[in-house]
Amino acid sequence: MGAQHARDTTVLVDMDEVIAYYLEGLDRALVAADPDYPLVPHEERTGYAHLGGPGFNPESLAAGMNTPGLFRNLRPVEGAVEVLREMAGEGLNVLVVTTPTYGNPTCVQDKYEWMDRHVGPEWVNRTIIAYDKTVVSGAVLIDDKPSITGSMEPSWKHLLFTRPYNRYVESVPRIEKWEDWKQTVLPLIEPSYA
Ligand SMILES: O=c1ccn([C@@H]2O[C@H](COP(=O)(O)O)[C@@H](O)[C@H]2O)c(=O)[nH]1
Numbered sequence: 001m002g003a004q005h006a007r008d009t010t011v012l013v014d015m016d017e018v019i020a021y022y023l024e025g026l027d028r029a030l031v032a033a034d035p036d037y038p039l040v041p042h043e044e045r046t047g048y049a050h051l052g053g054p055g056f057n058p059e060s061l062a063a064g065m066n067t068p069g070l071f072r073n074l075r076p077v078e079g080a081v082e083v084l085r086e087m088a089g090e091g092l093n094v095l096v097v098t099t100p101t102y103g104n105p106t107c108v109q110d111k112y113e114w115m116d117r118h119v120g121p122e123w124v125n126r127t128i129i130a131y132d133k134t135v136v137s138g139a140v141l142i143d144d145k146p147s148i149t150g151s152m153e154p155s156w157k158h159l160l161f162t163r164p165y166n167r168y169v170e171s172v173p174r175i176e177k178w179e180d181w182k183q184t185v186l187p188l189i190e191p192s193y194a
């Protein structure tokens with residue numbers, strides 16, 4: 001049996017900070033692990049890895065990141081679930097691609113359960129949990145991380161999902177909010193969709 005979808009019509013979508021508010025959940029876990037943890041206001045984050053204020057304790061950060069259940073309780077980003085369904089409804093092959101937190105004992109299961117609960121059971125097997133996103137084939141990857149590298153030359157074009165800490169990045173085309181998906185995603189995929 002041949003492949004059902006062409007790479008050219010495959011849209012890859014990141015999870016943390018793109019469809020689910022990871023940092024909100026992390027802040028809750030950090031304060032629970034260490035009530036004195038110096039949280040960084042999200043608007044003041046200067047980079048992807050800026051997860052602690054002055055004098056933060058790396059052990060507290062690890063305890064927060066590895067808190068069981070952290071990934072199960074994240075709030076969906078406004079419009080994200082609707083757009084995932086809308087893109088799929090337009091015939092695009094939509095896959096969610098997300099990096100796990102290795103030290104968090106429930107991260108992988110939580111991510112699948114989150115997809116089941118918020119997007120629908122048919123999306124569980126559309127969810128790829130991978131450290132190396134470059135091995136996943138697609139036309140576009142919508143991701144908030146400014147630089148995504150791995151073992152391969154990616155097949156996809158990176159569309160940067162705007163978050164406060166990546167607003168200084170100029171080298172990557174961006175999508176500001178989910179309602180802009182048609183103007184930003186469609187021109188990067190098969191011309192017949194644009
Ligand atoms: O601002 C952030 C957001 C996430 N992380 C860590 O990365 C993974 C998820 O990575 P994706 O690139 O969104 O797939 C998350 O589990 C955290 O461990 C981060 O360090 N900073």
Ligand SMILES: [Mg+2]
Pocket residue numbers: 014015016017018143144145
């Ligand atoms: Mg992300």
